[in-house]
Amino acid sequence: MKPSANEPPVALxxxxxxxxxxxxxxxxxxRSITVCGGREPVDRIEVTEDGTPETWPVRHVTDPAGIAGHTTAIVAVKAHHTAAVSEWLRALARPGSTVxxxxxxxxxxxxVLPHVRPAHxxxxxxxxxxxRTAPGRARLRRVGAxxxxxxxxAAGAALAAELEAxxxxxxxxxxxxxxxxTKLLTNITANPLTALTGRRADVMRDPGIERVARRLMTEAVLAGRAEGAALTEAHIDRAVDWLQHVPEGSTTSMREDRLAGRALEYDALTGAVVRAAERHGIDVPANRSILALLAAIEPEAGA
Known part of the structure; x- marks a missing residue:
């Protein structure tokens, strides 16, 4: 499916x-793209895959009024920055918008619900x-299938068709x-363990790190089951295998954020496991320990 030429732009x-x-x-x-806010103006975006860059022109706006009439948006800020973009989200808070x-x-x-209701x-x-290699630029690696x-x-299927196109x-x-x-199993291991060790994803192949990862995942499986997710022990084996076979040189966003002195996205990952466990009276000591270690890392002033 290819959108018609008169379809509204997508707010990023x-x-x-x-x-x-x-x-x-x-x-x-x-689709045309409108980039919302940010510290530096962007008039085009560039994504490099397998050494080949592709670029697309974009419109950059600094005021939420600039996305009036937009009916589709991608919200891709880190989870802990959601409140900081609430004005942009409120500009989409109307029936008929898809976020x-x-x-x-x-x-x-x-x-995001408190900020965008009644959007879908x-x-x-x-x-x-x-x-992300520079403002408006990124290097993409595909992982898995x-x-x-x-x-x-309906909304998910429509977006899937556009993304497939x-x-x-x-x-x-x-x-x-x-x-x-299932994805959280990889996020609560690869992200914290690369951030805490400073190493790229190859650290997941170390036997000692694998043992820690399996302990974190085992606790998360218990919490996830209590929340209604159909998780089994096989999910742990598949997650570990996936992490140990990511492309060479792969990193995680949390590692990159720590190296740059930025705030870390641990609350939406490990914090979510701990909160789910608390709701159901499940003990998750390994995840609590990781949460405490990550919370102790303070971002650099102004980063």
């Missing part, structure tokens, strides 16, 4: 690595491994909760 709220990748797919499918939430974790809908929220599970999973409803490998899922918790 969060022009980081994931946001740029998804926006580039919609641009390739024929794709491309954030980590299992609390996407709850996180489309949570997602993103598998892309991407690095799927790039993004979306809910199996733009080169993304998509799926629509009747049980997105289980898919999201």
């Amino acid at each position: 709220i969060g022009a980081g690595a994931i946001g740029l990748s998804l926006a580039s797919a919609l641009a390739r499918a024929g 794709l939430v491309a954030q980590n974790g299992v609390e996407q809908r709850e996180r 929220i489309v949570p997602s599970v993103v598998y892309l491994n991407v690095e 799927l790039d993004i999973a979306l809910p199996d409803d 733009g080169g993304m490998r998509t799926s629509t899922e009747a049980d997105l909760k289980t898919v999201a918790w």
Whole structure:
């Protein structure tokens, strides 16, 4: 499916690595893109894959009034920055708007709902491994056979079709909760363990780190099951295998944020596991320890 030429532009709220990748797919499918806010003006976006860059012109606006009339948005800021973009989100808070939430974790809908109600929220599970290399630029690596999973409803199917037209490998899922918790198993291990060690994803192949990862995942499986996710021990084995076979040189957003002195996105990941466990009276000591370690890392002033 290719959108018609008169279809409204897509608002990109969060022009980081994931946001740029998804926006580039919609641009390739024929949509125009409006980049919302940010510290530096951007008049084009560039995504490099397998050494080949592609660029697309974009419109950059600094006032939420600039997205009046937009009916589709990608929200790709880090989870802990959601409140900071609330004015942009409120500009989309009307019936008929569709908001794709491309954030980590299992609390996407709850996180953005207070800001965008009554817009239609489309949570997602993103598998892309991407690095932002400069404002408006990113380096994309594909991991596995799927790039993004979306809910199996009308809005999810429509977005999946557009993203597919733009080169993304998509799926629509009747049980997105289980898919999201499955992805969380990798997020609560690779992100914190690369951030705490300073190493890239190859650290997941170390036997000692693998043991820590399996302990974290085992606790998360218990919490996820209590929340209604259909998780089994096999999910742990698959997650570990996936992490140990990501492309050479892969990194995580949390590692990159720590190296840059920025605030870390641990609350939406490890924090979500701990909150779910507390709701059901489940003990998750390994995740609590990781949460305490991450919370002790203070971002640099102004980063």
